[in-house]
Amino acid sequence: MGFLIDAAVRATVVLGLAWLAAALLHRSSADVRGRIWRAALAATALLLIPVPLPEAVRISSTALADVAGVSTGVTGSVPLLQTIWIAGFVLLLAQLAFRLAALIRLTRLASPFQEPGVLMSGSIVTPITWGAHHPVILLPTYALDCKASTYQAMIRHERAHIERQDWLWQILAQCVTAAFWFHPLAWLASARLRSEAEHAADDRVLADGREPSSYARQLLDIVRRVNRTAPQAAIAMIRRPGALESRIAAILDSSRTRSSAAFRTRVTVVSTAACLLLFLAACQSARLYRVAQVQTPPKVVSKVEPGYTEDARSSKIEGTVVVSLEVDAQGRAKNIRVTKPLDQGLDQQALAAIEKWRFAPGMKDGKPVRVAATIEVNFHLR
Secondary structure, eight states, X not given: OHXXXXXXXXXXXXXXXXXXXXXXXXXXXXXXXXXXXXHHHHHHHHTTSOOOOOSOEEEEEEEEEOTTSOOSSOOOOOOHHHHHHHHHHHHHHHHHHHHHHHHHHHHHHOEEOSSTTEEEETTOSSOEEEOSSSOEEEXXXXXXXXXXXXXXXXXXXXXXXXXXXXHHHHHHHHHHHHHTTTOHHHHHHHHHHHHHHHHHHHXXXXXXXXXXXXXXXXXXXHHTTOOSOOOTTSEESOSOGGGHHHHHHHHHOTTSOOOOOOXXXXXXXXXXXXXXXXXXXXXXXHHEEOGGGOSBOOEEEEXXXXXXXXXXXXXXXXXXXXXXXXXXXXXXXXXXXXXXXXXXXXXXXXXXXXXXXXXXXXXXXXXXXEEEEEEEEEEEEO
């Protein structure tokens, strides 16, 4: 969990700065703000990639057990916080997979519309689009009763989403939210990304010459028919009726900037996100020392020996569990994780024991510092 907590702290910096930038650029186009949220979510996803630890202090420990003896420790178990995070992560990913499966079934049952690449379904109440390689647009059946200008506005709006690849970014946002489900800024970023995508698609419709007041009336005509939420895994023209007020105000605001982000702006957004990631990585590296960088490496002053589990004993499992960690300036083990597993139960026994170890911290220039360490726990049966 240490790695995830560290990633969450850095995600707070990234997403917090994105929120500030988007707020300061509230008079810029929705496309610019949307690209800020895209870059922030992509950077947050990259934070989940583990950064290799520097050269570490190597420490060995041996756990012995009699084959016929009684277990010397509790049976292996996953820590509570890790269990809670895994449950939330798996639940949200399973929910996304279920929604995608439902969307596939809905698309297969849809019938062709009079426009190429457009399908019609009686199971939806608002136009939607989804898909990456072969994106599809689905219109509700009531589109047949609408004026040509109305359903053409629907199609243009959804095609704007396809041109912007909004569905792919929405899926990325949902995956990031699944990993950081406990982080309110992750949910905020996902919601703001979706909101700015709708505003940007509206801007593209208006850029094609459609009258703002006419387009606003067409949206109001659609929202009157919306009596339930749209499929969550798709990009919906109107997700819920209550969310339309700000869009109508933006559509009718003649002073609003509607142009797409210039190439220079896009490069600036991406470069800023990349520099922020490098800065955060540099800050992390600066706090963590290699063994060759310290005058005195950390040493174990007290330790708890890991015990065998009944399952490992009965299966006569022997071998080595390699654990990486950081010894902080107070001599405590932090960011402990298994880098070479042996058996799930024995792996957890090693982690649980090392959490209780105490060290004399590494010293640099007369001060205690944080140092990377690797512990090899050897499990043997007597």
